[in-house]
Amino acid sequence: MPDAINLPDHWLEGLDSRSSFAALLELCQTLAFYIVDREQNVLYWSPGAERLTGSHPGKTCPPEFRIDADVQEAIPTLGPNGGLLTLRRSARLLYDRHGDPAGGIALLTPADTVETAAEKPRATSGREQNFQGIISRSPAMRNVFQIIRNAAETEATVLVRGESGSGKELVAKAIHDLSARRDAPFLAVNCAALSANLLESELFGHVRGAFTGAIKDHKGVFQRAEGGTLFLDEVAELPLELQAKLLRVIQERNFMPVGGDRMIGADVRIVAATHRSLREEVKTGHFREDLMYRLRVVPIFIPPLRERREDISLLIWHFIAQHNARKFRQIDKIDPQAMRLLLDYHWPGNVRELQNVIEYAFAVGRGATLRQTELPPEFSEPKTIAPAANALPLRSPEQEKQAIGEALRQSHGRVTEAARLAGMSRATFWRKRKHYGL
Ligand SMILES: Nc1ncnc2c1ncn2[C@@H]1O[C@H](COP(=O)(O)OP(=O)(O)OP(=O)(O)O)[C@@H](O)[C@H]1O
Structure with missing residues (x-):
């Protein structure tokens, strides 16, 4: 354990703990750390922690992140790319003013890149x-x-x-x-x-x-x-x-x-x-x-989304936050199986498709956890990883024309939605629509 930090008592006693704590948290946001309460509810999960782990765990602390003792340890967890990631975790218990445990705070660093950790936050800062x-x-x-x-x-x-x-x-x-x-x-x-x-x-x-x-x-x-x-x-x-x-x-x-x-x-x-x-x-x-x-x-x-997989979880949480702000449904957790499917998907429609998938989940599901059953059908089909383009030549021109016409009808002319229903990117949809004179 590192040396205790000794600051003058009279100075510490004069501090307003609430604003001082808030200032500290604000300063440290690029670091990967989190705070839980006595019941192991996640009170704060820093943007740095979200970046490192690729997700926000939601309200309930996952078992590997629980803080019930002062520890310094290596923990295995699921990384942003869906692979296994080993993290080094330094955790401390926090106490209330009566001296009773009030939760804890923990700092996370990648176990294999501890030496370069100082440069990392700069390269991936919030800005x-x-x-x-x-x-x-x-x-x-x-x-x-x-x-x-x-x-x-x-x-x-x-x-x-x-x-x-x-x-x-x-x-x-x-x-x-x-x-x-x-x-x-x-x-x-x-x-x-x-x-x-x-x-x-x-x-x-x-x-x-x-x-x-x-x-x-x-x-x-x-x-x-x-x-x-x-x-x-x-x-x-x-x-x-x-x-x-x-x-x-x-x-x-x-x-x-x-x-x-x-x-x-x-x-x-x-x-x-x-x-x-x-x-x-x-x-x-x-x-x-x-x-x-x-x-x-x-x-x-601009590389396609499948070639910048580290962006997938970031974008998922970005679009979830946008929908959460509309208050119809609040998602603060993604079921690990659903997350794995999202991370492994080929994303032929790139960020627009990802945006649509989140919109779909908000429309069809309820509750704080995004579940596998709330993902569009292509995620439950065995060939989700194959690019959609591979499937297109299987349709005859007549079938394709029909599919485009039907998609336009179903979506009441909304092209983005129609393209999704027809299983094409919007650009391909536009081209084919023009080609068939629809
Ligand atoms: N990196 C990103 N961060 C946030 N939103 C993004 C990002 N990339 C794309 N989007 C969103 O995805 C949607 C599609 O993006 P955009 O229209 O810029 O793509 P495009 O390449 O111009 O598509 P097209 O060629 O079909 O016109 C938009 O809603 C956009 O806001």
């Missing part, structure tokens, strides 16, 4: 885990955060690449919010979601009489985002004729509305995104090479 609303503790994402910070200081065009639901729009928004353009609009357009004509009109606007139905002038997003940032999602889907027009805006900083007769200046920063490799699209003749180079001045790659 780094929530960067402009992007929750992550993975080293790859910390790299992304740094590129966002640097790119935001410039006017460079950014190309974000990542699978559907991996957070590309969040990255674009973060760049906008950190840039000098933050007080001007941030507008997003999904290039896969509209037909070529509608997309042209949405991007560049049209004048009255430009085509049947153009009953009045319409300002496109390039005009409405004046001074701000335009997020062009699924930019690889942009038809070739519109690629030429986009290239012109980037080079000349002006454009012509559909049916117009004068150029309009465009002061807009472009952040584009794609789930495809633009290089491959260039090779197959679907994307202009000159435009690719103009767009990918600063390329940012």
Whole structure:
């Protein structure tokens, strides 16, 4: 046991214990520690402890974490990646003012990295885990955060690449919010979601009489985002004729509305995104090479969630906290089997899918514990780990069209929900919907 800490009695007696304790806890949040009461209820589980163990145990202290004596020991527990983790635990009993046991406080450190523990909290400090609303503790994402910070200081065009639901729009928004353009609009357009004509009109606007139905002038997003940032999602889907027009805006900083007769200046920063490799699209003749180079001045790659598994539990608790705040149901514990399934899942729909899974659990379940039975059906099917994409070719085009139509009906046109019902990412859903003319 370490030496006792001797502080002057008269000074200690003059302290307000409540605020002093609160100040101490606040200062130590990045450390992994927790406090239980006499009944072994968890009173406090620090963000550092949540990071280290990958979860919050809820109200009742798991057996391995009980504090009923002053101890220094190694304990095995389930780690953030679902594997077994050995922790070193130093626990102390706490006493009330009558000298009776009132619970305890314990500090946790990874048993095998005690020497480097001093650097660890810095690398995964609370600030780094929530960067402009992007929750992550993975080293790859910390790299992304740094590129966002640097790119935001410039006017460079950014190309974000990542699978559907991996957070590309969040990255674009973060760049906008950190840039000098933050007080001007941030507008997003999904290039896969509209037909070529509608997309042209949405991007560049049209004048009255430009085509049947153009009953009045319409300002496109390039005009409405004046001074701000335009997020062009699924930019690889942009038809070739519109690629030429986009290239012109980037080079000349002006454009012509559909049916117009004068150029309009465009002061807009472009952040584009794609789930495809633009290089491959260039090779197959679907994307202009000159435009690719103009767009990918600063390329940012977001790894899929399955490649940053340390983020899974963090995101689960993040979305649970968001739902808890709505007060319909409070979840403060995840059944270990449910947690194991969540940690092992392949997450083809990335963070959006995880968000939906938590929403599903809140909708179908009750009580303080998230149970296995509250996870969507794909978690009880034997092949949950296989990517959903593998299953798609099993459907004939006719079946697929039917499935998409049915999903749209069931979800009353809510695309995110419909995509989930059809077992596709939202981007794939949009593309296929367009393909089948639904
Ligand atoms: N790291 C993250 N932290 C918190 N929320 C996230 C994170 N990544 C994604 N999300 C949430 O997941 C959802 C999908 O994110 P987003 O729309 O940015 O993905 P995307 O890659 O642009 O998807 P798509 O290509 O389908 O448009 C959003 O609700 C977003 O807030």
